[in-house]
Amino acid sequence: MRFLLTDEQREFTRALDGMLAASGTPTVVRAWAAGDTAPGRALWSRLAAAGVFALAVPERHGGVGPLPVELAVAFTELGRHAVPGPLVETVAAAAFLDRLDDEAAAAAWLPAIASGQSAVSFALLSPDAPYALDAATADGVFAVNGDTVRLAESAGAVQPSTDPARRLARPLGGAVLARGPAVTAAARYATHIARLTTAAQSLGVGRTLLAHTVDYVGQRTQFGAAIGSFQAVKHRLADTLIALEFAQPLVHSAALALAADDPSADREIAAAKVAAGEAAYGAARTALHLHGALGYTDELDLSLWIRKARPLRDAWGTPAVCRGRVLAGLAPTSELEPERASASASAQTES
Template sequence: MRFLLTDEQREFARTLDGMLAASGTATVVRAWAAGDTAPGRALWSRLAATGVFALAVPERHGGVGPLPVELAVAFTELGRHAVPGPLVETVAAAAFLDRLDDEAAAAAWLPAIATGDSAVSFALLSPGAPYALDAATADGVFAVDGGTVRLAGSTGAVQPSSDPARRLARPLGGTVLAQGPAVTAAARHATHVARLATAAQSLGVGRTLLAHTVAYVRQRTQFGVAIGSFQAVKHRLADTLIALEFAEPLVRSAALALAADDPSADREIAAAKVAAGEAAYGAALTALHLHGALGYTDELDLSLWIRKARPLRDAWGTPAVCRGRVLAGLAPARARTRTAPPATTSGNTHP
């Protein structure tokens, strides 16, 4: 299995990085959190022009996908620059509509998702999770409740979040689009895509947190020397880097498994989600501690990344839920190992 990115994939990442670096995403995030979505939608259109959303849309509906590996590459950069909006939910909705076997709904929404004309939200509703991300401002909200999916007609009030740019609202009413096993199967696939994209986004968030923290400890001095020279600080940063380095190949492996429609995709995606989410959250704690009192200020742009790490860790499957999926996926393999006949040896085998 090849984990290294191709030249085209690396160039795609560089293109996104350069575009987003020039877009002043910190200002866009602050505007989005305040309810002003105009700068965010303008950035959304520029992302669509690079093909980000088309990666989740099949060619027959104007996309270039589905391409999970490229999607993971893109979402790492989106996380690196803290781009706001229902990014994960839009590509999850595209994956859901592609698998729903409803050509009318797919034709109505997928081309607009690919071109960036529609930003949509997608949610798996339950008593403990009744909200959809950016439901109040999305062009459409697909709410799955059990074996039923409906296009919400309205939304409730926006709820507070530890990340101000994550504007949660309850989808209300609406039109039932489909019911039955097809909805359940499509929702399962959409969950895989959402978890992969969230894992990649978390990885990007963690990378930025670490980079800014390393730069800061080189500048801040104590007792006449940079605090980055202290052994305890070096160890903390090294642990953070190791966690991120460990998570990256898991994200790549999960993307490859999803691209191949491998039966292990559920387990691999869950493992990637746990590793990347925990690594990003650890990077946020490291950034907070090593920045000292500065880390607690809203005025510091880094706070936009710090406050994003924890919600991403829990979105689309908490660490406990994802660990459960990993264990559930390993159980059949262990059962096969226990029931396999003993290996035989040939007569010329050395002891």
């Protein structure tokens, strides 16, 4: 497949890149990790003004979507700049509410999501996966358990994660919003959106890791020569680039399939999630290796990207779960067990 962005999509990418580059996202990430969400919420409002969250909200509720391709483009940039917060979970919640067939709930939440007034979280809960991202600070947490969805009222203590800015907490209590087959169907679509945008985020994280590592190996010297001139280093960087280059068209193809409601969308999204997640994780390992001891320091801004790669690889579908979706022919599409296994593995990894 040959995929080229339109002029409008390329301009959207450039605008997001410019805005985020001027936003000092490393400072925002560190504040978010420390529990200070004010800088992050200010950036959230700017993202909303740029139309990012409106891409997941239908026009009748103040959005312009759902537009999976544009979401993939946007989330690649969010990953490149390490933007913190429940970004994936908010657009997944928007997709869930759009498909839930509950007009009252949609009218109450979707306009606020599109405008950036509400940052929400969304989670598929199970006994082994009881956490939701940013449940302690989100304006609302949509917690799906079986065929029931609740709007959580409170959250427990923050659960430590590999990525300090990835603040997991247990959603507690809350009134039942809906139950039945409609919840299951809406959760399945929301999972597709979550996997796609997580894959795009991973792709962006990998791109930044590679770019900074290439710059660094051109400056660091050993034996009087830049280490970037060593054949082994060149091979390592080339392998990282190839993995990212192979992942990008898979992400775009998955977005196109989802936009067209193609029956293959589930399989393509799972394949994109595996490829992008593994590519970003490989880029993190390469960056850590080639930066030497410097790569282990919290003071290095690049550590903010290095520590994101592993949680993103496992969130919303571990590599094993996503490969299973591809290889098994997606037979159990009427059930959510694979998604619950994904959430469980993700929670265990991040803990």
